[in-house]
Amino acid sequence: MTKELVVISGKGGTGKTSVTASFAVLANSPVICDCDVDAADLHLILSPRVNERHEFRSGHEAVIRMADCIGCGACLAHCRFGAVRMNGKAAGEATFVIDPVSCEGCGVCVRFCPEQAIDFPERLCGEWMISETRCGPMIHARLGVAAENSGKLVSTVRREARRIAEEQGRSVVLADGPPGIGCPVIASVTGATLVLVVTEPTVSGEHDLERVLSLARHFAIPAAVCVNKWDLNPEMTERIENRARQAGARVTGRIRYDRAVTLAQMQGRAVVETEAPCVEDIQHIWDHLGL
Known part of the structure; x- marks a missing residue:
């Protein structure tokens, strides 16, 4: 049975995509999908080679x-x-x-x-693509400027990812979800096996974590939490982890602040493809997820 992990965050900039890219390297032949169709950036690390392009039409003009x-x-x-x-x-x-x-x-x-x-006529709102990466097949998309129905495009991306996983016998679909709690996030997490919330030890990180955990509870989706750059504010990290446990989420680990993450991004590499100190933190979280 194919398992689907969706990596999300209550806000942008928490390191969600960096974590997803690292999981893509650590996983055993996953199908990867980028559900952040409004501002996709997973391709910057995984460098997909596009095999198919498909128009996305939705609504009318x-x-x-x-x-x-x-x-x-x-x-x-x-x-x-x-x-x-x-x-x-x-x-x-x-x-x-x-x-x-x-x-x-x-x-x-x-x-x-x-x-x-x-x-x-039907409105041309963007495109979705089937590509190949060094980690496995990748389904990703690009929503047009001022285009709507991003939730429908996310559903298309996830559907194609599951189809490829079933056809090729791959056991894991790994999705990089959008930030926030809106329609694209709901379309990303509905029916998933597990969501991993990547947060940061700040007041806004704590606030947005509570919102996204509430969303996961509403749709009865198991949730796990990890705190990125935890050592910048250990006291807030403890507070966030306690809040997560009280909300019924599983705390899977912490990722230390590491300048090597930015360097890896500049080189188009996942951080686990380097010898950065934080690699062991990410490996620990992946092992703890049990996928």
């Missing part, structure tokens, strides 16, 4: 056919999102265009256009 537009302004009058713009004068009449960034895809302008001069 309105597009005026200029040849059929009579300039009546019905679309401008009915749009509540300010997406319709007057485009100067043509042959003595106003013409209109729809700003694709402002368009919410509600379809009201399509409904009220007397000439049916507005098309309503």
Whole structure:
């Protein structure tokens, strides 16, 4: 049976992706997926070679056919999102265009256009890719600028990762989740075997940890916690670990502050591919997870 570990954090910048990349090296032939589709960066460490690219389309956008537009302004009058713009004068009449960034895809302008001069195609929101890395196959994606439905794209990435794991007989799907607690995070963790929350010993780290553990409890997903850069604030680390235990999460270990992590990132390497002191900390956490 394939197990799915999702590495998440209540906030950005806690070291979540660095930990995920190291786990990808330590795991036995995992399928890797980057669910942080709004700001993916796992590829910077794992250097995937793209084998397949697929368009991601979701929702709709309105597009005026200029040849059929009579300039009546019905679309401008009915749009509540300010997406319709007057485009100067043509042959003595106003013409209109729809700003694709402002368009919410509600379809009201399509409904009220007397000439049916507005098309309503599916919106191209980004792309998802199947790639190969030195650690195994990787499914990742890129959401377009101002594009929506990131949760749906995350679900696509996870579905493809599970499919490949089943087809190739791989026992672990390893996912780098997005920060926060919003829709992309929910799409990342739903149905997972385990979530690992990477936090840091700060007030904001403690606050956001509580939020993300509450999310895991709501969806009945087992949670584990590790504290990155714990030695920068040992007192806060103790406090965070106690809070995690009280919330029913398993504390899997601590990762010391190590400048070698940044150096490894600059070299495009996972930190466990170096001889950095913190490697033993990450190895301990991976062993403790029992995957």
